Amino acid sequence: VKKPLFKKICIVGVGLIGGSIGLAARKRGLAREVVGIVRRPAAGREALKRGCVGRVARALEEGVRGADLVVLCLPVGVIPDAISRVSRAAEKNARVIDVGSTKKEIARAGKKHLGNRFVGCHPMAGSEKTGVGHADACLFEGANCFLTSDDARVAALWRALGARPLRVSPELHDAWVAKLSHLPHLLAFALLRLFEKGHPDLIVQSAGHLNPSFKPLVRLAKSDPELWEGILASNRGEVLKALSGFRKNLEELERALKKGDGTRLKLLIDRAGRSARELWPDE
Amino acid sequence: VKKPLFKKICIVGVGLIGGSIGLAARKRGLAREVVGIVRRPAAGREALKRGCVGRVARALEEGVRGADLVVLCLPVGVIPDAISRVSRAAEKNARVIDVGSTKKEIARAGKKHLGNRFVGCHPMAGSEKTGVGHADACLFEGANCFLTSDDARVAALWRALGARPLRVSPELHDAWVAKLSHLPHLLAFALLRLFEKGHPDLIVQSAGHLNPSFKPLVRLAKSDPELWEGILASNRGEVLKALSGFRKNLEELERALKKGDGTRLKLLIDRAGRSARELWPDE
Numbered sequence: 001v002k003k004p005l006f007k008k009i010c011i012v013g014v015g016l017i018g019g020s021i022g023l024a025a026r027k028r029g030l031a032r033e034v035v036g037i038v039r040r041p042a043a044g045r046e047a048l049k050r051g052c053v054g055r056v057a058r059a060l061e062e063g064v065r066g067a068d069l070v071v072l073c074l075p076v077g078v079i080p081d082a083i084s085r086v087s088r089a090a091e092k093n094a095r096v097i098d099v100g101s102t103k104k105e106i107a108r109a110g111k112k113h114l115g116n117r118f119v120g121c122h123p124m125a126g127s128e129k130t131g132v133g134h135a136d137a138c139l140f141e142g143a144n145c146f147l148t149s150d151d152a153r154v155a156a157l158w159r160a161l162g163a164r165p166l167r168v169s170p171e172l173h174d175a176w177v178a179k180l181s182h183l184p185h186l187l188a189f190a191l192l193r194l195f196e197k198g199h200p201d202l203i204v205q206s207a208g209h210l211n212p213s214f215k216p217l218v219r220l221a222k223s224d225p226e227l228w229e230g231i232l233a234s235n236r237g238e239v240l241k242a243l244s245g246f247r248k249n250l251e252e253l254e255r256a257l258k259k260g261d262g263t264r265l266k267l268l269i270d271r272a273g274r275s276a277r278e279l280w281p282d283e
Numbered sequence: 284v285k286k287p288l289f290k291k292i293c294i295v296g297v298g299l300i301g302g303s304i305g306l307a308a309r310k311r312g313l314a315r316e317v318v319g320i321v322r323r324p325a326a327g328r329e330a331l332k333r334g335c336v337g338r339v340a341r342a343l344e345e346g347v348r349g350a351d352l353v354v355l356c357l358p359v360g361v362i363p364d365a366i367s368r369v370s371r372a373a374e375k376n377a378r379v380i381d382v383g384s385t386k387k388e389i390a391r392a393g394k395k396h397l398g399n400r401f402v403g404c405h406p407m408a409g410s411e412k413t414g415v416g417h418a419d420a421c422l423f424e425g426a427n428c429f430l431t432s433d434d435a436r437v438a439a440l441w442r443a444l445g446a447r448p449l450r451v452s453p454e455l456h457d458a459w460v461a462k463l464s465h466l467p468h469l470l471a472f473a474l475l476r477l478f479e480k481g482h483p484d485l486i487v488q489s490a491g492h493l494n495p496s497f498k499p500l501v502r503l504a505k506s507d508p509e510l511w512e513g514i515l516a517s518n519r520g521e522v523l524k525a526l527s528g529f530r531k532n533l534e535e536l537e538r539a540l541k542k543g544d545g546t547r548l549k550l551l552i553d554r555a556g557r558s559a560r561e562l563w564p565d566e
Binding site: 124125127143144179180181183184185186187188189190191192193194195196211212213214215216217218219220221222223225226228229232233236239240242243245246247249250252253254257258260262265266267268269270271272273274275276277279280283 | 466473
């Protein structure tokens with residue numbers, strides 16, 4: 001029998017991401033034991049029932065005892081505090097990782113309290129669905145997972161979960177996801193609010209047959225407000241910077257359209273297409 | 284043998300949409316004959332080779348002779364003129380339809396030159412790929428197709444192509460697609476221009492594993508500039524109106540984020556989510 005990657009994994013917060021990590025780790029034999037720490041007893045029962053964890057603990061100290069990997073699957077806003085608490089409770093050789101959507105503040109807290117033992121991670125997977133009820137052992141298959149420092153065992157974990165570990169500095173990560181993920185979410189929020197008054201007749205008829213340019217934005221707009229407020233707040237500087245650049249670009253398009261300057265409009269569309277094709281030729 | 288819906292279909296402009304209509308019509312036996320009118324000889328050869336049309340004509344008069352259905356698959360900007368030309372050349376009993384992305388100007392021209400014989404159509408299908416080389420007999424399967432007037436035979440055609448015909452006024456159609464399709468394209472154009480300077484290292488590594496919130500916007504940004512300049516110009520009023528509402532919503536989000544007003548930010552995200560869930564519960 002192959003030796004598992006870890007003796008005991010402790011997952012702090014067993015929702016969609018934590019539950020999916022637990023489920024995959026147990027199915028693939030990546031640890032001898034997977035323990036989950038949950039606040040709500042009902043969530044604990046569901047995590048157990050779905051096989052995401054083998055055991056549930058309420059207290060942090062109890063859960064992390066003997067664990068050589070602690071995975072923080074919490075809202076980004078509370079991760080720095082959790083790192084500090086875990087650093088006092090965890091085994092001295094335990095690695096601690098998180099899966100938060102921003103990395104600068106979190107990596108700083110990790111370095112301060114845990115040094116090299118902390119590795120900030122961000123798997124680019126998930127969906128607008130939340131909660132352990134949607135946990136999926138294949139959630140990370142084919143996804144990139146950004147890592148803020150080099151660590152062979154943590155990289156091996158993500159590979160075993162089906163993801164592609166990519167090393168990136170916390171600063172570059174946050175600038176990058178501001179454009180790739182946080183700004184698109186803001187655009188979806190602003191766009192969907194245009195439908196607050198509804199278009200009942202047409203909507204009822206066209207439901208279920210949305211055109212492909214709009215459907216993904218509907219999904220983004222259904223994201224959890226609590227979670228996303230935290231993500232945006234923790235990456236405020238980069239998000240505002242991306243937003244300001246975006247607004248300038250949008251105003252250029254608007255001006256060309258208003259003036260009826262077709263040549264200019266075509267040029268601006270062409271430039272966007274060039275970036276898209278140069279950077280992502282296969283999409 | 285069942286009688287086909289039409290004796291002869293003449294497709295004016297055999298690109299992605301025209302080619303797909305021809306391919307599907309011939310495969311499903313919807314007409315005895317399908318003729319294509321193309322400007323470039325090479326496009327005509329490819330349309331024939333791929334089986335999108337049974338015959339190619341260069342002159343409009345020749346192509347529409349004997350046709351009981353003329354399908355205009357041209358850029359929106361030239362459709363009103365094409366309607367006028369077709370009205371002089373076509374058989375007196377021929378129906379004429381178009382597949383343009385906007386309907387107000389086109390339906391007006393149709394009514395003026397052809398009365399009830401013109402039916403404006405807009406199948407909500409297609410992709411950033413253009414040209415007869417991407418023609419696909421299943422392109423319209425499950426798509427909505429908006430029709431600007433009631434016509435049983437034209438509705439039957441779209442049903443036979445796999446689409447769902449939905450009657451809508453040209454005015455409501457244009458307001459609707461401004462929000463559902465034209466504005467999302469503008470957002471994608473403005474967003475992708477943020478990447479003009481590139482992020483080479485990370486990009487090379489992360490290529491092919493883009494996160495799902497960004498991928499659809501990359502595709503939209505690859506849309507044909509010529510085609511989209513025409514679409515946006517022909518729906519300028521509605522697009523500018525949608526854009527102005529969108530900008531207000533985006534500014535509200537930005538203000539809340541700047542001030543660090545988490546409660547307000549959550550409220551705005553929640554409102555967007557409510558619209559999305561109320562109107563499109565199944566997405």
